[in-house]
Amino acid sequence: MDLVEALHAEGNTTCVVGAGGKKSTLYALAERLERAIVTATVRIPPFEEHVTEVRVTEQPLEALESNVEWPIGLVRAQERSDRYRGYEPALVDDLVAEIDDEVSIVVKADGARTRWFKAPADDEPQLPATADVVVPIVSAKIVGEPLDEEHVHRPERVEAVTGLERGEEISTTDVATVLSSDRGGFRDVPDEATVIPVINMVDDSTLEDTAREIAAEVHDRRDVSQVVLTCLLEEEPVVAVV
Incomplete structure:
Protein backbone atom coordinates (compact mmCIF):
# COMPACT_ATOMS: atom_id res chain seq x y z
CA MET A 1 0.00 0.00 0.00
CA ASP A 2 1.37 3.41 -0.92
CA LEU A 3 1.21 6.47 1.33
CA VAL A 4 -1.72 8.14 -0.44
CA GLU A 5 -3.80 4.97 -0.20
CA ALA A 6 -2.75 4.25 3.38
CA LEU A 7 -3.84 7.72 4.54
CA HIS A 8 -6.97 7.93 2.34
CA ALA A 9 -5.63 11.23 1.02
CA GLU A 10 -6.79 11.21 -2.61
CA GLY A 11 -9.49 13.86 -3.09
CA ASN A 12 -9.75 14.47 0.65
CA THR A 13 -8.78 17.13 3.18
CA THR A 14 -6.08 15.50 5.29
CA CYS A 15 -4.94 17.23 8.49
CA VAL A 16 -1.69 16.16 10.13
CA VAL A 17 -1.15 16.73 13.86
CA GLY A 18 1.23 15.53 16.56
CA ALA A 19 5.03 15.34 16.40
CA GLY A 20 7.77 13.42 14.67
CA GLY A 21 7.14 13.95 10.97
CA LYS A 22 4.17 16.22 10.28
CA LYS A 23 5.80 18.34 7.60
CA SER A 24 7.52 15.34 6.02
CA THR A 25 4.13 13.62 5.77
CA LEU A 26 2.57 16.68 4.12
CA TYR A 27 5.33 16.95 1.56
CA ALA A 28 5.44 13.22 0.84
CA LEU A 29 1.69 13.28 0.17
CA ALA A 30 1.95 16.38 -2.01
CA GLU A 31 4.62 14.68 -4.12
CA ARG A 32 2.41 11.66 -4.70
CA LEU A 33 -1.05 13.23 -5.12
CA GLU A 34 -2.20 14.14 -8.61
CA ARG A 35 -3.55 17.59 -7.63
CA ALA A 36 -2.63 18.81 -4.17
CA ILE A 37 -2.81 21.99 -2.13
CA VAL A 38 -0.42 22.25 0.81
CA THR A 39 -1.52 24.68 3.49
CA ALA A 40 -1.72 25.22 7.25
CA THR A 41 -3.97 26.52 9.98
CA VAL A 42 -0.92 27.35 12.10
CA ARG A 43 2.60 28.59 11.37
CA ILE A 44 4.64 26.64 8.84
CA PRO A 45 8.28 27.02 7.74
CA PRO A 46 9.00 27.89 4.10
CA PHE A 47 8.39 24.87 1.86
CA GLU A 48 8.96 26.08 -1.69
CA GLU A 49 11.18 23.10 -2.52
CA HIS A 50 8.25 20.73 -1.95
CA VAL A 51 5.71 22.42 -4.26
CA THR A 52 5.76 24.14 -7.64
CA GLU A 53 5.21 27.48 -5.89
CA VAL A 54 3.88 29.04 -2.70
CA ARG A 55 1.24 31.73 -3.15
CA VAL A 56 0.93 34.16 -0.24
CA THR A 57 -2.60 35.51 -0.15
CA GLU A 58 -5.50 36.42 2.12
CA GLN A 59 -7.85 35.01 -0.54
CA PRO A 60 -6.84 31.43 -1.39
CA LEU A 61 -9.75 30.90 -3.77
CA GLU A 62 -8.70 33.87 -5.86
CA ALA A 63 -5.15 32.54 -5.93
CA LEU A 64 -6.42 29.38 -7.64
CA GLU A 65 -8.16 31.30 -10.42
CA SER A 66 -4.90 31.87 -12.31
CA ASN A 67 -2.81 29.09 -13.86
CA VAL A 68 -1.92 26.40 -11.34
CA GLU A 69 0.81 23.79 -11.54
CA TRP A 70 0.41 21.07 -8.92
CA PRO A 71 1.24 20.71 -6.11
CA ILE A 72 0.76 24.28 -4.94
CA GLY A 73 1.26 25.90 -1.54
CA LEU A 74 -1.19 28.43 -0.14
CA VAL A 75 -0.48 30.51 2.97
CA ARG A 76 -2.00 33.61 4.46
CA ALA A 77 1.10 35.74 5.14
CA GLN A 78 4.85 35.68 5.53
CA GLU A 79 5.21 36.36 9.24
CA ARG A 80 9.03 36.21 9.29
CA SER A 81 11.74 35.04 6.94
CA ASP A 82 11.60 31.60 8.54
CA ARG A 83 7.85 31.03 8.69
CA TYR A 84 4.51 31.59 7.05
CA ARG A 85 1.17 32.05 8.79
CA GLY A 86 -1.68 29.74 7.87
CA TYR A 87 -5.40 30.31 7.51
CA GLU A 88 -8.23 30.23 10.00
CA PRO A 89 -9.92 26.80 9.85
CA ALA A 90 -13.14 28.41 8.58
CA LEU A 91 -11.28 29.77 5.55
CA VAL A 92 -10.02 26.27 4.77
CA ASP A 93 -13.66 25.13 4.98
CA ASP A 94 -14.59 27.81 2.43
CA LEU A 95 -11.81 26.60 0.16
CA VAL A 96 -12.97 22.99 0.44
CA ALA A 97 -16.52 24.01 -0.46
CA GLU A 98 -15.45 25.67 -3.70
CA ILE A 99 -12.66 23.57 -5.18
CA ASP A 100 -12.97 20.59 -7.49
CA ASP A 101 -13.61 17.29 -5.68
CA GLU A 102 -10.51 15.81 -7.32
CA VAL A 103 -8.20 18.31 -5.61
CA SER A 104 -6.62 17.04 -2.38
CA ILE A 105 -5.76 19.38 0.49
CA VAL A 106 -3.09 18.57 3.05
CA VAL A 107 -3.02 20.72 6.17
CA LYS A 108 -0.52 21.26 8.97
CA ALA A 109 -2.86 21.77 11.92
CA ASP A 110 -0.58 22.15 14.94
CA GLY A 111 3.07 22.64 15.90
CA ALA A 112 5.71 20.59 17.72
CA ARG A 113 9.03 22.45 17.34
CA THR A 114 10.76 19.39 15.83
CA ARG A 115 10.13 17.18 18.86
CA TRP A 116 9.15 13.51 18.58
CA PHE A 117 6.04 13.43 20.77
CA LYS A 118 3.39 15.80 22.07
CA ALA A 119 -0.09 16.24 23.47
CA PRO A 120 -2.04 19.30 22.34
CA ALA A 121 -2.59 22.56 24.20
CA ASP A 122 -6.04 24.02 24.84
CA ASP A 123 -6.08 25.85 21.51
CA GLU A 124 -4.80 22.88 19.48
CA PRO A 125 -5.24 21.42 17.00
CA GLN A 126 -6.71 23.94 14.57
CA LEU A 127 -8.85 21.55 12.53
CA PRO A 128 -11.25 22.66 9.81
CA ALA A 129 -14.75 21.25 10.19
CA THR A 130 -14.41 19.77 6.68
CA ALA A 131 -11.44 17.56 7.59
CA ASP A 132 -11.95 14.12 6.05
CA VAL A 133 -8.88 12.50 7.60
CA VAL A 134 -6.93 13.41 10.73
CA VAL A 135 -3.45 11.92 11.05
CA PRO A 136 -1.95 12.03 14.56
CA ILE A 137 1.74 11.27 14.22
CA VAL A 138 4.52 10.23 16.60
CA SER A 139 8.10 9.03 16.25
CA ALA A 140 8.80 5.41 17.15
CA LYS A 141 12.14 6.65 18.49
CA ILE A 142 10.47 8.32 21.47
CA VAL A 143 10.03 4.98 23.24
CA GLY A 144 12.71 4.61 25.90
CA GLU A 145 13.47 8.32 26.00
CA PRO A 146 12.76 10.46 29.08
CA LEU A 147 9.73 12.71 29.29
CA ASP A 148 11.53 16.04 28.95
CA GLU A 149 11.52 19.16 26.81
CA GLU A 150 14.36 17.88 24.62
CA HIS A 151 12.22 15.09 23.21
CA VAL A 152 8.61 16.13 23.93
CA HIS A 153 6.65 19.24 23.02
CA ARG A 154 4.43 20.30 25.93
CA PRO A 155 5.62 17.54 28.30
CA GLU A 156 3.20 18.75 30.97
CA ARG A 157 0.35 17.79 28.63
CA VAL A 158 1.76 14.30 28.18
CA GLU A 159 2.05 14.05 31.96
CA ALA A 160 -1.63 14.90 32.30
CA VAL A 161 -2.75 12.29 29.75
CA THR A 162 -0.46 9.42 30.77
CA GLY A 163 0.27 9.93 34.47
CA LEU A 164 4.00 9.94 33.75
CA GLU A 165 6.23 12.22 35.76
CA ARG A 166 8.94 14.44 34.30
CA GLY A 167 12.08 12.46 33.50
CA GLU A 168 10.40 9.05 33.50
CA GLU A 169 10.96 6.74 30.55
CA ILE A 170 8.30 6.80 27.85
CA SER A 171 6.81 3.40 27.02
CA THR A 172 4.79 2.02 24.12
CA THR A 173 1.74 2.19 26.40
CA ASP A 174 2.31 5.91 27.02
CA VAL A 175 2.55 6.61 23.29
CA ALA A 176 -0.57 4.59 22.51
CA THR A 177 -2.43 6.33 25.33
CA VAL A 178 -1.73 9.77 23.87
CA LEU A 179 -2.42 8.74 20.27
CA SER A 180 -5.81 7.30 21.20
CA SER A 181 -6.89 9.90 23.75
CA ASP A 182 -9.51 12.62 23.34
CA ARG A 183 -6.85 14.82 24.96
CA GLY A 184 -4.27 13.64 22.45
CA GLY A 185 -4.56 12.37 18.89
CA PHE A 186 -8.37 12.46 18.89
CA ARG A 187 -8.72 15.97 20.30
CA ASP A 188 -11.44 18.01 18.56
CA VAL A 189 -11.65 15.62 15.61
CA PRO A 190 -14.80 16.36 13.55
CA ASP A 191 -17.47 13.67 13.93
CA GLU A 192 -17.32 12.60 10.29
CA ALA A 193 -13.52 12.48 10.03
CA THR A 194 -11.47 9.29 9.89
CA VAL A 195 -8.49 9.09 12.25
CA ILE A 196 -5.43 7.23 10.94
CA PRO A 197 -2.53 7.27 13.42
CA VAL A 198 0.98 7.24 11.97
CA ILE A 199 4.10 5.97 13.72
CA ASN A 200 7.06 7.46 11.90
CA MET A 201 10.84 7.00 11.93
CA VAL A 202 10.49 3.23 11.70
CA ASP A 203 14.03 2.98 10.40
CA ASP A 204 14.90 -0.65 11.25
CA SER A 205 13.45 -3.94 12.43
CA THR A 206 13.80 -3.08 16.12
CA LEU A 207 11.84 0.14 15.64
CA GLU A 208 9.28 -1.76 13.59
CA ASP A 209 8.73 -4.13 16.52
CA THR A 210 8.27 -1.11 18.78
CA ALA A 211 5.86 0.52 16.35
CA ARG A 212 3.80 -2.65 16.03
CA GLU A 213 3.48 -2.79 19.82
CA ILE A 214 2.19 0.79 19.83
CA ALA A 215 -0.21 -0.01 16.99
CA ALA A 216 -1.62 -3.03 18.82
CA GLU A 217 -2.21 -0.93 21.94
CA VAL A 218 -3.92 1.80 19.90
CA HIS A 219 -6.28 -0.83 18.47
CA ASP A 220 -7.01 -1.99 22.02
CA ARG A 221 -8.07 1.54 22.98
CA ARG A 222 -9.86 2.96 19.93
CA ASP A 223 -11.79 1.72 16.93
CA VAL A 224 -9.43 2.78 14.15
CA SER A 225 -9.29 1.10 10.78
CA GLN A 226 -5.51 1.02 10.68
Missing part, protein backbone atom coordinates in the same frame (compact mmCIF):
# COMPACT_ATOMS: atom_id res chain seq x y z
CA VAL A 227 -2.28 2.38 12.07
CA VAL A 228 0.35 3.24 9.47
CA LEU A 229 4.07 2.70 10.08
CA THR A 230 6.35 4.92 8.02
CA CYS A 231 9.93 5.78 7.27
CA LEU A 232 9.44 9.01 5.37
CA LEU A 233 13.05 9.23 4.22
CA GLU A 234 12.53 6.22 1.97
CA GLU A 235 11.26 6.35 -1.61
CA GLU A 236 8.44 4.02 -0.56
CA PRO A 237 7.69 5.35 2.93
CA VAL A 238 5.03 2.89 4.12
CA VAL A 239 6.71 0.20 6.22
CA ALA A 240 3.48 -1.52 7.25
CA VAL A 241 -0.24 -0.98 7.72
CA VAL A 242 -1.48 -2.54 10.96
